[in-house]
Amino acid sequence: MISEQEIVLKADILSEALPFMKRYAGKTVVVKYGGHAMGDTALGARFARDVVLLKQIGVNVVVVHGGGPQIGQMLERLKIKSSFIDGLRVTDKETVDIVEMVLAGSINKEIVGLINAAGGRAIGLSGKDGGLIQAKKLTRTKRDPESNIEQVLDLGFVGEPTAVNAEVLSLLTKADFIPVVAPTGLGDEGETYNINADTSAGAVAAALKATRLLMLTDIAGVMDQDKKVMPEITVAQARAMIADGTIYGGMIPKIETCLDAVENGVEAAVILDGRKAHAILVELFISSGAGTLISKK
Numbered sequence: 001m002i003s004e005q006e007i008v009l010k011a012d013i014l015s016e017a018l019p020f021m022k023r024y025a026g027k028t029v030v031v032k033y034g035g036h037a038m039g040d041t042a043l044g045a046r047f048a049r050d051v052v053l054l055k056q057i058g059v060n061v062v063v064v065h066g067g068g069p070q071i072g073q074m075l076e077r078l079k080i081k082s083s084f085i086d087g088l089r090v091t092d093k094e095t096v097d098i099v100e101m102v103l104a105g106s107i108n109k110e111i112v113g114l115i116n117a118a119g120g121r122a123i124g125l126s127g128k129d130g131g132l133i134q135a136k137k138l139t140r141t142k143r144d145p146e147s148n149i150e151q152v153l154d155l156g157f158v159g160e161p162t163a164v165n166a167e168v169l170s171l172l173t174k175a176d177f178i179p180v181v182a183p184t185g186l187g188d189e190g191e192t193y194n195i196n197a198d199t200s201a202g203a204v205a206a207a208l209k210a211t212r213l214l215m216l217t218d219i220a221g222v223m224d225q226d227k228k229v230m231p232e233i234t235v236a237q238a239r240a241m242i243a244d245g246t247i248y249g250g251m252i253p254k255i256e257t258c259l260d261a262v263e264n265g266v267e268a269a270v271i272l273d274g275r276k277a278h279a280i281l282v283e284l285f286i287s288s289g290a291g292t293l294i295s296k297k
């Protein structure tokens with residue numbers, strides 16, 4: 001039996017959340033569901049319920065997922081060695097086949113299954129379906145500190161988005177489906193590109209001019225020098241924190257994606273811990289929010 005105290009608490013939360021629910025109804029929210037945020041099936045089921053609730057409130061929700069750790073496990077099982085340059089997986093032909101199998105196959109279908117089991121209408125797509133994410137080979141260069149000569153680094157089938165076919169997503173959202181996108185891209189010759197999931201989510205959010213890009217990861221938000229989570233950071237602060245090393249590693253491309261997204265028509269991006277209970281709902285519907293908000297200021 002639910003106690004009177006709990007009813008009062010729930011009513012308080014609901015009355016706080018209602019204005020926010022009205023604000024986001026009819027708006028687009030892109031959720032990047034990172035491999036580290038996925039956890040076990042119970043966590044996945046809770047994520048799925050939150051996504052379905054968003055849709056029921058009238059939010060046009062689009063999920064773009066990752067799966068880096070899961071790709072790593074599969075490559076290990078198959079005894080295929082993998083390495084990273086600047087946080088990007090060097091992807092030869094053999095590896096890109098596994099990447100596509102894991103991302104567009106098992107992970108995509110697991111998320112679609114969980115959302116549908118929670119009462120939603122999810123449709124799984126990879127960036128190749130409907131030409132959703134068109135891509136080209138990513139070129140990276142690095143200056144050799146000794147010779148000062150710029151070297152071209154070959155990352156194989158790692159791609160960068162050149163265009164996003166937003167119409168595919170708009171059609172599905174209008175028909176009340178929840179698109180679930182695997183971050184693989186389609187090259188000019190029909191080849192598959194492995195695209196970082198943050199980058200893909202940013203490109204999708206920008207193409208849809210989303211109100212929010214929520215980056216679900218395994219850390220509470222962006223931390224300052226004293227390891228305190230910052231509720232908000234400006235574009236200038238983020239650039240300074242990258243320059244002085246407070247933001248490093250995998251957080252750099254994540255922040256860069258958020259900065260690009262807000263420069264390209266996304267109202268704000270948020271980095272938050274996707275393993276926390278109802279992280280998405282708390283961020284959108286409770287005034288204190290969750291994680292770190294990045295907006296164009």
Ligand SMILES: Nc1ncnc2c1ncn2[C@@H]1O[C@H](COP(=O)(O)OP(=O)(O)O)[C@@H](O)[C@H]1O
Pocket residue numbers: 034035036037066068198216217218219221222223224246247248249250251252254
């Ligand atoms: N200033 C910072 N605040 C928070 N995390 C940071 C910061 N700088 C670097 N990081 C690192 O970035 C990681 C998140 O990036 P990453 O592991 O690539 O996420 P994901 O796999 O979810 O895309 C954190 O776990 C943390 O180790």
Ligand SMILES: CC(=O)N[C@@H](CCC(=O)OP(=O)(O)O)C(=O)O
Pocket residue numbers: 033034035036065066067068069071087088089099158159183194195196197198
């Ligand atoms: C080029 C590149 O590195 N692609 C990533 C794609 C998956 C991803 O980004 O997943 P997370 O968000 O879970 O890290 C990879 O192969 O791991």
